[in-house]
Amino acid sequence: MKETAISIENLHVSYYGNEAVTGVSLSVNCGNLVGIIGPNGAGKSTFLKAMLNLIPKDKGEVKVLGRSIKEVRKKIAYVPQRNDIDWDFPITVLDAVLLGTYPHMKLFRRPKKKDKQWALECLGRVGMEEFSKRQIGELSGGQQQRVFLARALAQKAELFFLDEPFVGVDVSSEETIVNILKELCQQGKTVIVVHHDLSKANDYFDQLILLNKELISFGAVEEVFKTDVIEKAYKGQFAIMKKMGVTV
Template identity: 80%
Template sequence: MVSAISIKDLHVSYYGTEAIKGVSLAVEPGNLVGIIGPNGAGKSTILKAMLNLIPSDKGEVKVLGRSIKEARKKIAYVPQRNTIDWDFPITVLDVVLIGTYPHLRLFRRPKKQEKAWALECLGRVGMQDYMKRQIGELSGGQQQRVFLARALAQNADIFFLDEPFVGVDVTSEETIVQILKELCRQGKTVIVVHHDLSKANDYFDQLILLNKELIGFGSVSQVFKPEIIEKAYKGQLAVLNETGVST
């Protein structure tokens, strides 16, 4: 079986300081994978490097056995909310329609079929009734659900989400998690940058534990152990018990 994502000896640096050091791993299809680690560990950096949004010093990243450029149409990306211009004059429906563009022929605009699909995706995240709203009028959780709908509209096989639960309400978080789990049951692969260790057992099949270098990778039961977590957080943890880790 071809790995959903394969990383070999990945190194990334900012202004001469190494942010990711020699990470190698392979994620098999159908897994919901959390990238966890302390602040400054390189969680968002490695996600962006996987997507070729930032340059790597060396190393190789393959998606479904192909380069990022070759596999681009198979990939959906939900960025951090703080990187998005929420004042941009675009409606909720138009945001989701953007997800259909990778599959349109050159110079072709979305038509009835694409609009129907976009509305179906909005319905899956519970946001169809908001389709005419300007995106900036929504709450943080609603905005994140709309961007997940855009990702769904891409009909991707691999989903990357960077801190999708920051600033969202409990209902939106639960909705997003259930959709991500459903995608994995369909054989899709989902990679999520996440900071709340207390949810790791409930949310993920596998964990990538980072602190610039790879500290642990595998099933949650393999990685989510006090001695392994402590290697990454190095004294930043206040409480460590059988059910989870609190900071």
Template identity: 55%
Template structure:
């Protein structure tokens, strides 16, 4: 039983490249069972923030707590879906093997995955519609199929907190629908999911809360409060080619 502490609490996160701050003083706290969109213009530090939370890149300042404890003590509770472009798709391995890797954190140093782990990995592939491709080399899969395999790997981790870096980028309509269904399922299970996202037209449909970022935190909170024209203009300035949807007369607004 995980304690009552927040699934993720970030305090004063600052990250710099070559002494130039990319993320500065970002603090927020994610609630259990929330789908959170991390939104901002190109170069806003969205992916950098995710990597710093995971300890993949060093932070100048800041603290990360996963259910009240440092990330290093809680690795097994965290699942990560990287950007597809950051993966070596020429690596000679099959889809099922990639998903099975998601179980390594539960096995310990000296145990190898066995039949139980393979069966669980196959079930995760089924959930994302990729069971028929279990023995396909990952480099032979389409971009959308590769993304589904990495989502299946994250599922196999059986995490309480998921960090996903642009899972919708460059995927087809079928894969986008599969991702949305997966996010909804994780939410129903009480998992917390943070998603770096670039399509502003789907933010209100997909996410409960929004972290609006441009180097620093512009806003964080429920989507209705944090995803407003005024705050978007602060984040994007004149680069924002997007109009907020206008509520219809029968929308109850």
């Protein structure tokens, strides 16, 4: 029987005074690649950030590996949306990835040669080792996202949370990222991804969390990714999406 990676009980979150997430309860087992999908304004990113204690909860409980977020913070890697990152910050690609090694260092310790070598290995895994001396702002969107995935890999985490990682990236980078996420899950890691493109959901994920402020459905992709279920979340938007070629 697989260990429970994340357990959420009656989660409520408000955003600027408006309730954004209402009464969500679910449990995710280790080793799954889980997509969080739903229409614009459904509370997907808010839900992810609340799980990680990055924004306050109104009420509810979140356990990761059976413990509080604070207790297992070092086992969690988070890749934020690209628009949440200051790409003008004067840091090189290698130094950005090295930040992923810091949670496992003792206070005031600086990275050693082995840490830099590990960071370069992580960059190599995402195909970005040759860019190690570049400033992160000089990279394309896909390259930047690969670098932040490398930073997450450098952390040697057990759980990976990614917020809209495929927005503004090229096809090659998206394919690289998806393959790495699938490899992580094969190694027993757990990956949670906020995702907006329904056309890819069936290929990318093991399970789906379908939100529209409240939990519409959660389970295996084939259980959630059905027309009648998707329509409950997307409502009038879904008819427009079908005209645009989105199939369920």
